[in-house]
Amino acid sequence: MKTFLSKMIKCFLSIRSLTLLILLFLFSSCEKIIKMDIKDDRRRIVVNSFFSPDNLFSVNISKSLHILDNGEFQYIPDATVILYKNDILLDTLIYNNYGNYIANLLPEINANYKITVTANGLESIVASDAVPSPIHIVSVDTATVMYSQNNGMDGSNPAEEMLRCKIKFQDQPGVKNYYLLQVLGHEYHDYGPKTGEVNLWFDTDDPSVEDETVSDAGATFTDALFDGKLYDFTIYINNRQTSNVYIVLASISKDFYLYWTSYTQFNYGDNSPFSEPVLVYNNIDKGFGIFAGYTKSTDTLVFSAFGK
Secondary structure, three states, rough: OOHHHHHHHHHHHHHHHHHHHHHHHHHHOOOOOOOOOEEEEEEOEEEEEEEEOOEEEEEEEEOOOOOOOOOOOOEEEOOOOEEEOOEEEEEEEOOOOOEEEEEEEOOOOOOEEEEEEEEOEEEEEEEEEEOOOOOOEEEEEEEEEEHHHHHOOOOOOOOOOEEEEEEHHHHHHHOEEEEEEEEEEEEEOEEEOOOOEEEEEEEEEOOOOOOOOOOOOEEEEOOOOOOOOOEEEEEEEEOOOEEEEEEEEEEEEHHHHHHHHHHHHHHHOOOOOOOOOOOOOOOOEOOOEEEEEEEEEEEEOOOOOOOO
């Protein structure tokens, strides 16, 4: 018996030693330095502009960075930014600061706008988009309910008291509509509300919202499931809000929708090494960025110490 145990122990030690050697070999094999020759393409003009009838026309112009460059944005203060409305020359934007170029005019609904941007040493760009018709909020019905994220199926999100908001609006029939829903207000802390408006977290189980299109900044969706109908879009707000909360329903262009959705999905994937790469949508010809129109409708909810 003693001999048998001794052999078993020796065998176990031999197997353990062999296993350790294999593991060491595997790990040492994985540690390999690969030199990558990444082509340094020429810099391009980057445009960022979301325009609506509520604000003066503003376009931010900067220069792209190399993929390995961790530097700050390089704004372009001496670009020439020309604005067209329905292909008719409208104005030359004036530089303000931090890459922002401004025109003293308000965008118009259903008008198509185009910009051309030229800058020294960079290839000129062209971008265009239109301002969609507004979709107005008809009403917002609220109720306090017990709600759990993911319906509590994974057990990690127990039900808690939430404010359910049913946002009613009339969708345009026969037109492909794109939407962005946001909730703005003041976030509450133990020492009081934060100053200024911020995007407030909310959740939704609405079937028109696809996976990974909801973030702290809002949720995008289309009218594919309710074209032309009077629709109730349901969200759930947690109990950190105090005072006024603003429900913002934005009617956005297709380019706006594609950019915002892909950017949200990119941020989801950026937190996981197993996610497939997402290419952020770009509508700037020979450049990068987004030039997109929108309109919005806002409804205000007034709480009396909600969540306190």
